[in-house]
Amino acid sequence: MGLAGLVSLGLSLPAQAQGGAWPDKPVRVLVPFPASGATDLVARVVTQRVSQELGQQFVVDNKPGAGGTIGAGEAAKAAADGYTLLLTTSSTHAISPHISKRLSYDARKDFTPIAHLADAPSVLLVTPGLPAKSVQELVAYAKAHPGELNYASSGNGTIVHLNTAAFSAQAGIKMTHVPYKGTAQSIPDLTAGQVQVLFDSLPTGMPHVKSGRLRALAVTSEQRSALAPELPTVAESGLPGYASVTWFGLYAPAGLPPALVQRINAAFTQAMRAPEVADNLARLGVEPARPGSAAQFAAMVQADSERWAGVVRQFNISID
Structure with a gap:
């Protein structure tokens, strides 16, 4: 089945008797970012396989906003029974705790870590109207036009924001930050030229490059990506040492029993090993x-x- 089919496929397999063991009713998987974003796509690919293997519904529920912290906060308040899970990224658990003192959750105390699912680099995208076909040309343009470039992010304090802040600082340039609820919401403005730069995840960014709507300059991983081997890394494009990868992971509210942690970890780990899951990812x-x-x-x-x-x-960097 193609990616489009996976994304649109409803997770509506009939429930099967589980003998009272988890899961004996539908499981809600909170994604704290918008539909069609990278985290959402990963969640739908993986949970569709888990649903098939366990014979139970896994319903992806998007709760975007505030760089993912709204959805994460909602997940933290749920019952620790295995029927509300959070599939999230670096932004909510490795970054936001350091840039805001107003979070509604404690990233370490309010969650039970379950599994590291996947990793993805980002891709540096620019609007086609920008006369920059490489990182070096982008930096040169930004220095020649100080303050004229706008960059999009998926919200204040997200990994997209920090990726760009670190890039700008290392390159010695200044751009204006324009936060969105998710990078998917910024694409129309990026293609129209209202914002000019975006460090998007490779999953959601490359389709727009292949369609000709956007131009890709580099990837943020330490090595070139097999998905786009023609693209250099940022590090080899004049910013040595620059590297950033987004991780995708699974959490439950704090207090999940250890046996259930192991059960859920095993179910999602097994799903990740399925060839069709690896292929679609x-x-x-x-x-x-x-x-x-x-x-x-x-x-x-x-x-x-x-x-x-x-x-x-x-x-x-602070958002307070």
């Missing part, structure tokens, strides 16, 4: 994470959180 520019325990996922997030804390301090 590859089309999105997403790489399945190596199978690991909930504890390993928590340790990875903590290390990533500490790294972003350093970036926030370096560039004095």
Whole structure:
């Protein structure tokens, strides 16, 4: 089945008897970003497979806004029974805690880490009307036209915001930040030239490049992406050491019993191993994470959180 079919496919497989074990009723999977964004696409590909394997509905519920923190906050208040899960990214758990003191949740205390699902680099996109066909040309244009370029993000303090802030600081340029509820909402303005620059996730950015609506300059991973091998990395384009990858992970509210953590981890890990899931994620520019325990996922997030804390301090980023 093609990607379009997967995205539009309803998760409506009939429930099967589970003998009282999880899941014996539909599971709500909160995605704190808009429909058609990278996190939403990953969630639908993966939960469709989990639904097939377990014979139960997994309903993706988009709750966007405030860089993902609205949906994350809602998930934190849900019952810790395995029937409300949060599929989220670096933004809500590794970045937002360092840039806002007004979060409605504590990223470490209010959630139970379950599984690291996948990773994806971002792609540096520009509007076609901008006379820049490389990172070097973009930097040169920005320096020659200080303050004239606008860059979009998926919200204040999101990884898209920080990616661009770090890029601008390292390149020595200044651009104006225009936050949106999600990068998908910024695409019409980007193609029209009202904003000129966007660090979008590879999954959602490349289709617009292939259609000719946008121009891609580089990817943010340490190595070139197999999805777009013709694109250089930002690091090899004149900004050595620049690298950033978005992780996708699964959480439950705090207090989920360990046995249920293991059960859900196993179900999603098994789904990630399915060839069709890997194939469809590859089309999105997403790489399945190596199978690991909930504890390993928590340790990875903590290390990533500490790294972003350093970036926030370096560039004095705050949304309060």
